[in-house]
Amino acid sequence: MFFMGVCFGILYDVLRVMRRLLPVGKIAVDITDVLYWVVVTAWAWYVQNQKAEGVIRFCQLLAVALGMLLYYIVLSPVVMWLLYTPIHFVGKLFAGAYRYIVRGIDAVGQAIHAFIQSRRKRDDL
Numbered sequence: 484m485f486f487m488g489v490c491f492g493i494l495y496d497v498l499r500v501m502r503r504l505l506p507v508g509k510i511a512v513d514i515t516d517v518l519y520w521v522v523v524t525a526w527a528w529y530v531q532n533q534k535a536e537g538v539i540r541f542c543q544l545l546a547v548a549l550g551m552l553l554y555y556i557v558l559s560p561v562v563m564w565l566l567y568t569p570i571h572f573v574g575k576l577f578a579g580a581y582r583y584i585v586r587g588i589d590a591v592g593q594a595i596h597a598f599i600q601s602r603r604k605r606d607d608l
Contacts, residue, residue: 484543487530488550489558491523496559500566504574 498519502512531543 484530484534484546485550487527488547488552489554491526491547492551492554492559493562494523495519496562496566500563500570503567504570 498515502515507515527544527547531539535543
């Protein structure tokens, strides 16, 4: 149950990274938070029913909470950095490449346009 709490923390960090990379509004954040807690609650209830044969035990719920708490204190900053940094770097890399590609296409388009205009002017004379 402790490990399951750590998994819940990792899942929430993945959700946090996605929110940083994909700008969403407050309503979307609220909806994803509610969905996260619904999934986490259902998962914890299912596992607890399987392991404790339907008996709800406070110590198991405490183990899940302790796993999540210790994860957020000790590992969350490291995991957030490990998840966010490579994705952010690749995004910046492609954004730079995209910018140069668009500039190149724009320059070629302007050159073609200037060539066509010069041909029209020459043909008009």
